[in-house]
Amino acid sequence: GRGIIATGIDTNPSMLSIAVRNKTRQELANVSFQLADATNLPFPDGYFDYVSVSFGLHDKEKPIRDKVISEMKRVVKQEGAIISIDYQVPPPKNVWATFARIIEFLAGGLHYQGFKDYLRNGGLEETFKLNCFAHLSAK
Secondary structure, three states: OOOOOEEEEEOOHHHHHHHHHHHHHHOOOOEEEEEOOOOOOOOOOOOEEEEEEEOOOOOOOHHHHHHHHHHHHHHEEEEEEEEEEOOOOOOOOOHHHHHHHHHHHHHOHHHHHHHHHHHHOOHHHHHHHHOOOOOOOOO
16 A cells, blocks of 8 residues: 555644654654644645544634634545544533533633633634535534
């Protein structure tokens, strides 16, 4: 097979340092990292086969979430895919959802404001619908 080449981004140099340490420890030669802002990705149009974000949208307010998704759409190939994982909305009524809400509350500041906005605006499903995605599977 042709394998996978992965590129990770973050705006926080400390998080990138942790990622590089993990890459080295796991001997992942096919992974690279860049200091970059997801609202202004430093890649050309249609550059990636797949683009993903994992728990990186719930802490952003709607205009920023929309810009991140717009950038993801821009850099993924037309026949590619966007993969996103984040909190379910509405949250299930269980101990894990309660624990997650407490963690988000303790994060405070803009993070918590973004989380409340994410819940108010329907989470991933509504965010992706509003950004012209024809199909969404929320499982």
